[in-house]
Amino acid sequence: MSGDRVLEADVGIVGAGPGGMAAATKLAAAGLRVVVLDEGQRAGGQIYRQLPKGATSQAAMPEPPSHDHGHDLIKEFEQHAENGLQVIHGATVWDAQPGLLWFEHDGESRLLRCGHMVLAPGAYDRAIPFPGWDLPGVTTAGALQVMTRGFGVVPGKRALVVGSGPLLLPTVTSLLGAGVEVVAALEASSRWRALRALPAVAFHAARRREAMWYLKQLSRARVKLQWGWTVFACEGDGRVQRAIIGKVDGNGRPRKGTERTIECDVVGAGFGLVPSIEIGLRLGVPSQFIASRGGHCLVVDAEQRTSVSTVFAVGEICGIGGAEVASAEGELAAVAILRELRGAEMQPAVAARARLERKAADAMLSAFAPLPGLHELARPDTIVCRCEDVTRLRAGQAAAMHGKTMRAIKVGCRAGMGPCQARICGPSLQAMATGDNECQMDLPVVQVPLKPVRSETILNAPE
Amino acid sequence: MTESADIVVIGGGIIGSSVAYHLAKLLDISTRIVVCDRGPMAGATSASCMGHLMVTPDNAQEYALTKTSVDLWHGLHEDLGGFDYNPTGALYLAETDEDQEMMPVLHKQFTENGDKADILDKQQLRDLEPGLADDIPGALFYPGDGVVLPMLAAGAMLRGAQARNPNVVVRPFCAVKGFERHGDGISAVVTEQGTIHTKTVVNACGVWAPDIGDMLKQQRLPIYPRAGNLAITGHHVSPIRTQLLEISYLRFAHAASEVDPTKTDADAGGHAVNMQPQTNGGCLIGSTRQFRGHNKDLNRELLRRSLQRAQRYAPGVAHAPIVRTWVGLRPYCIDNHPLIGPWEPVPGFWIAAGHEGLGISMAPVTGLLIAQQIAGIAPSVNVTPYLPGRFLS
Amino acid sequence: MSGRIPGMAERELVEFTFEGEKVSAWEGDSIAMALWAVGQTDLRNSSSNGAPRGVLCNMGICYECLVIVDGETVRSCTTMVQPGINVQRGGKR
Numbered sequence: 001m002s003g004d005r006v007l008e009a010d011v012g013i014v015g016a017g018p019g020g021m022a023a024a025t026k027l028a029a030a031g032l033r034v035v036v037l038d039e040g041q042r043a044g045g046q047i048y049r050q051l052p053k054g055a056t057s058q059a060a061m062p063e064p065p066s067h068d069h070g071h072d073l074i075k076e077f078e079q080h081a082e083n084g085l086q087v088i089h090g091a092t093v094w095d096a097q098p099g100l101l102w103f104e105h106d107g108e109s110r111l112l113r114c115g116h117m118v119l120a121p122g123a124y125d126r127a128i129p130f131p132g133w134d135l136p137g138v139t140t141a142g143a144l145q146v147m148t149r150g151f152g153v154v155p156g157k158r159a160l161v162v163g164s165g166p167l168l169l170p171t172v173t174s175l176l177g178a179g180v181e182v183v184a185a186l187e188a189s190s191r192w193r194a195l196r197a198l199p200a201v202a203f204h205a206a207r208r209r210e211a212m213w214y215l216k217q218l219s220r221a222r223v224k225l226q227w228g229w230t231v232f233a234c235e236g237d238g239r240v241q242r243a244i245i246g247k248v249d250g251n252g253r254p255r256k257g258t259e260r261t262i263e264c265d266v267v268g269a270g271f272g273l274v275p276s277i278e279i280g281l282r283l284g285v286p287s288q289f290i291a292s293r294g295g296h297c298l299v300v301d302a303e304q305r306t307s308v309s310t311v312f313a314v315g316e317i318c319g320i321g322g323a324e325v326a327s328a329e330g331e332l333a334a335v336a337i338l339r340e341l342r343g344a345e346m347q348p349a350v351a352a353r354a355r356l357e358r359k360a361a362d363a364m365l366s367a368f369a370p371l372p373g374l375h376e377l378a379r380p381d382t383i384v385c386r387c388e389d390v391t392r393l394r395a396g397q398a399a400a401m402h403g404k405t406m407r408a409i410k411v412g413c414r415a416g417m418g419p420c421q422a423r424i425c426g427p428s429l430q431a432m433a434t435g436d437n438e439c440q441m442d443l444p445v446v447q448v449p450l451k452p453v454r455s456e457t458i459l460n461a462p463e
Numbered sequence: 464m465t466e467s468a469d470i471v472v473i474g475g476g477i478i479g480s481s482v483a484y485h486l487a488k489l490l491d492i493s494t495r496i497v498v499c500d501r502g503p504m505a506g507a508t509s510a511s512c513m514g515h516l517m518v519t520p521d522n523a524q525e526y527a528l529t530k531t532s533v534d535l536w537h538g539l540h541e542d543l544g545g546f547d548y549n550p551t552g553a554l555y556l557a558e559t560d561e562d563q564e565m566m567p568v569l570h571k572q573f574t575e576n577g578d579k580a581d582i583l584d585k586q587q588l589r590d591l592e593p594g595l596a597d598d599i600p601g602a603l604f605y606p607g608d609g610v611v612l613p614m615l616a617a618g619a620m621l622r623g624a625q626a627r628n629p630n631v632v633v634r635p636f637c638a639v640k641g642f643e644r645h646g647d648g649i650s651a652v653v654t655e656q657g658t659i660h661t662k663t664v665v666n667a668c669g670v671w672a673p674d675i676g677d678m679l680k681q682q683r684l685p686i687y688p689r690a691g692n693l694a695i696t697g698h699h700v701s702p703i704r705t706q707l708l709e710i711s712y713l714r715f716a717h718a719a720s721e722v723d724p725t726k727t728d729a730d731a732g733g734h735a736v737n738m739q740p741q742t743n744g745g746c747l748i749g750s751t752r753q754f755r756g757h758n759k760d761l762n763r764e765l766l767r768r769s770l771q772r773a774q775r776y777a778p779g780v781a782h783a784p785i786v787r788t789w790v791g792l793r794p795y796c797i798d799n800h801p802l803i804g805p806w807e808p809v810p811g812f813w814i815a816a817g818h819e820g821l822g823i824s825m826a827p828v829t830g831l832l833i834a835q836q837i838a839g840i841a842p843s844v845n846v847t848p849y850l851p852g853r854f855l856s
Numbered sequence: 857m858s859g860r861i862p863g864m865a866e867r868e869l870v871e872f873t874f875e876g877e878k879v880s881a882w883e884g885d886s887i888a889m890a891l892w893a894v895g896q897t898d899l900r901n902s903s904s905n906g907a908p909r910g911v912l913c914n915m916g917i918c919y920e921c922l923v924i925v926d927g928e929t930v931r932s933c934t935t936m937v938q939p940g941i942n943v944q945r946g947g948k949r
Contacts, residue, residue: 039934041936051864051884052867052882052883052885054868054883055866055882056863056864056866060864124913124917127912134909136897136898136909136910136911137910138912139911139912139913139914140914142913142914143913143914144914146914146915147892147914148861151889151893152860152861152864153859153889153892154860154861154893177861179861238898239897239908386909386920387698387919388743389902389903398618401504401618401635402504402505402614402618402635403503403506403635405503405636407502407506408502408503408506408635410510411505411506411510412503412505412614412615413615414612417786417787418697418698418786419697419784419919420917421787423918424912424913424917424918447787447788447789448761448788449786449787449788452697452784452785452786452919453784454782455696455748455770455773455774455783455784455785456774456781458694458770458788459767459771459774459781461763461767697919697929698922698929699903699922699948700929744903744948784929
């Protein structure tokens with residue numbers, strides 16, 4: 001067994017997004033041996049997605065003010081990466097125990113032994129099924145961000161952006177930056193509901209600047225955000241060619257008779273984010289359900305410590321909050337670890353910043369908590385589990401016969417048993433199957449591997 | 464909630480579902496049958512096992528039972544459908560000299576019973592399954608075996624029962640807490656959702672069947688949990704189209720165990736290859752056995768052995784993505800034969816449990832035999848070896 | 857190449873084939889993005905009803921974007937292009 005396959009570190013960090021970068025930089029600067037495991041090809045996570053290495057971007061995409069922070073984080077992180085901080089890109093963590101992270105990298109099965117662990121794996125797009133959502137050309141909002149900012153690819157000619165929450169705006173501006181016509185930007189929340197977010201934005205200088213930047217970009221491109229609208233269906237032959245859009249009520253329920261047809265060849269749907277808590281659950285970290293924070297998220301104390309000794313969690317997995325929350329919490333976790341290991345000083349400013357950012361994020365996101373009525377978009381013949389091609393009707397039959405829990409529905413129709421491990425269908429499956437829009441998703445059952453990996457990776461896992 | 468039923472079936476897994484289906488088929492349409500489970504229907508062992516429709520050649524008595532049952536599965540597929548029934552046949556792979564000597568013995572056991580089986584040489588084996596390693600000396604191909612998805616099959620049988628008899632009621636999340644008695648018999652089943660007045664109860668609780676017996680103050684049934692580790696690949700990557708078993712599987716699985724099932728710390732567990740193609744193009748990889756009580760934690764050593772041996776026979780497994788691993792509990796009966804029949808000390812109480820690794824295979828015939836015995840009809844297969852009374856002390 | 861934001865992302869040219877047809881891409885592209893850039897948004901057919909399917913999440917989570925590269929089924933959004941690879945539609949082989 002090559003020594004390379006087992007790594008040792010003082011601190012292991014999962015994720016090279018803002019949370020992971022902030023923690024890694026602080027710990028590496030203090031001289032600790034740090035190893036970062038990241039699924040992506042480059043640092044930045046999803047929000048600060050970089051182009052592939054060696055790419056030039058002379059005609060740079062317009063960026064909001066907050067991305068300066070991202071550039072600073074990346075610069076410092078990549079500098080440390082050339083000076084002792086070990087960063088492994090393309091690494092998929094598939095099992096974990098306190099102090100141990102098994103991962104697949106470049107076809108090899110490897111193990112990271114670490115004294116402390118900081119989990120910062122981020123989040124993924126929440127999917128709400130609707131008729132035609134499985135057509136090529138219909139993606140998540142995040143997918144379009146990756147496409148434009150991460151690869152410089154133009155998604156199409158006429159884009160429809162739908163969903164709910166602050167992520168709609170960066171999706172629109174990325175598309176505009178790619179030269180795509182945004183035919184409509186539909187926010188499912190009503191204007192009045194969204195006003196609840198106003199104080200969190202208005203009294204926070206950086207967020208205010210950010211909001212003004214987005215409004216300016218949209219106004220320049222004459223894209224009007226429509227409140228209380230969403231997509232009802234997508235249609236097309238082999239690829240999306242048009243969408244039926246319409247109004248929803250305050251609960252998100254589609255209002256019949258308001259339908260309009262709009263021609264488009266790209267649809268980006270962003271109905272919020274889901275925290276990637278699987279590694280934490282596998283480690284035995286307790287969780288809580290907070291709808292406005294994306295649902296099930298990990299419980300941490302005021303210094304990002306979980307109740308599992310030596311395991312820290314930061315950013316989206318403690319609740320959706322965005323990049324500033326993640327980097328503040330990443331730094332805070334690093335400070336706490338340095339106190340434990342080195343007796344280093346408390347840094348109240350760091351703790352204060354993390355608290356402030358989290359509070360502001362909570363206040364803003366509470367205005368965009370998922371609208372239950374959107375679960376009425378899917379028709380009986382709409383596929384709700386894409387891995388196993390299970391329709392809403394079939395899921396309903398399974399719930400009626402086998403029971404209303406996630407497990408019962410899975411057992412009755414195989415929904416949630418495919419390679420996405422119920423990440424895509426899970427958040428809405430029980431509501432789809434029971435017809436109870438308010439139905440809260442069960443906590444996912446964690447099974448190994450945490451993400452699909454090759455059989456030989458499990459077989460050759462170092463112990 | 465208080466209600467009455469003619470029959471209550473406790474346990475909504477593959478056995479309970481089959482019992483309900485066959486009762487609905489045999490008895491009058493006005494018969495009220497309640498099937499209850501403490502969790503999801505088909506949510507316990509039936510959701511954690513392989514769906515092998517196996518005709519067992521190593522034991523003439525069991526051959527009759529499993530052959531009848533697997534034939535019934537074919538009929539259920541025609542009648543009900545919707546459970547990914549796939550008549551793959553089975554390849555019994557020979558690796559060692561000892562295995563090779565077994566092949567003509569197995570062949571004889573199949574053909575003696577009027578069945579068909581073919582001994583394949585190296586080349587014929589490669590022709591049938593190009594995805595197999597090229598150093599396997601030979602195999603026996605038995606066309607009669609098949610594969611189903613057990614939890615979907617249980618659901619299909621429950622639906623089939625309700626289609627034939629609208630008075631079949633299905634109750635998930637309805638745990639049985641106890642019984643009301645009338646003399647030696649039963650007068651009601653007490654559940655967490657209320658009381659069901661009935662005189663006839665079928666215990667189809669598998670691993671938990673002894674707990675139901677406890678509630679009736681009966682001697683404890685000798686059924687013990689036997690853990691099995693499984694892994695399933697992603698879609699479209701299965702290197703095989705036929706079901707695979709290694710010949711040593713037969714010894715491993717079907718012999719009465721040498722390990723004391725009550726000593727849950729003493730068993731390191733064992734493994735023999737059983738791999739099944741799935742209709743979505745994935746592959747289900749098993750099969751391990753270990754007595755460890757109700758512990759469902761992953762046994763990494765047994766899982767590794769399982770993947771290694773699968774890879775030995777089908778090298779394409781190495782790169783196949785594994786989507787999920789899990790542990791299921793088989794209901795192992797001390798003499799390795801199921802219990803199918805009445806429990807005389809409690810008139811009206813029937814037992815259909817303890818099938819170990821043959822629950823899926825034997826579900827239809829079990830349901831049929833219980834229904835026949837309850838209806839007072841002569842059983843289609845000799846049921847004497849499976850009567851629960853053999854354990855009465 | 858059409859489908860690319862002007863001025864962004866020029867790197868080494870990489871050529872591969874998709875269903876036998878030559879596709880030009882840039883080094884560092886994922887297979888999914890290289891194909892999308894030339895208008896190829898449907899990558900496989902659903903095994904249940906044959907409907908065309910393509911990228912959904914573009915970050916390796918959803919397993920919708922499966923293609924076959926030199927015989928092996930992979931996620932095209934997390935697999936980078938390499939010169940000379942033969943890519944086929946995902947799904948049943």
